[in-house]
Amino acid sequence: MVHVEDRKHLPYTDAVIHEIQRLCNISPMAVPHKTSRDVTFHGYFIKKGTTVIPLLTSVLYDESEWESPHTFNPSHFLDKEGRFIKRDAFLPFSAGRRVCLGESLARMEIFLFFTSLLQHFRFIPPPGVSEDDLDLTPAVGFTIPPSPHELCAISRQ
């Protein structure tokens, strides 16, 4: 049985989960916001009342922040000794006053579901399908869920 406190003892697992959320961010455009006053941001003047859509993907794939932004690489979240490191550019829940209210709950649930499932099952492609045939290209939309595909869960017991 896994507990949420185990997260600190499982840095590689934690890094894998963070990397999945970075690379497969499900809410790339967060939620539209409106400026409550005139703002100058990075030299651009933004008038009060302007709708602003934060592109979280631009941070999660930022080439100046990530060593291999377009490749799955849990080392983004590990130091040389294999300890978990926080990264400022990890913003799948957005940031600021309107940051996702469910972030703690979501992170806890993802850790518990992910570790429990992997402890009890091995996941393999269905018979006749090779791993290379699995298309992990996400669906496109306001949110980007994974495309439907089939997997077999094999009990480890």
Ligand code: HEM
């Ligand atoms: C992997 C799971 C989740 C992701 C990636 C996610 C991501 C986000 C993002 C990007 C926003 C927009 C923040 C902004 O306006 O800039 C948001 C808002 C919000 N999320 Fe989540 N979310 C997740 C799960 C949850 C869960 C489980 C709950 C509730 C139990 C939740 C509740 C909310 C609420 C209430 C807001 C609106 C906050 C506000 O406007 O003040 N989210 N979320």
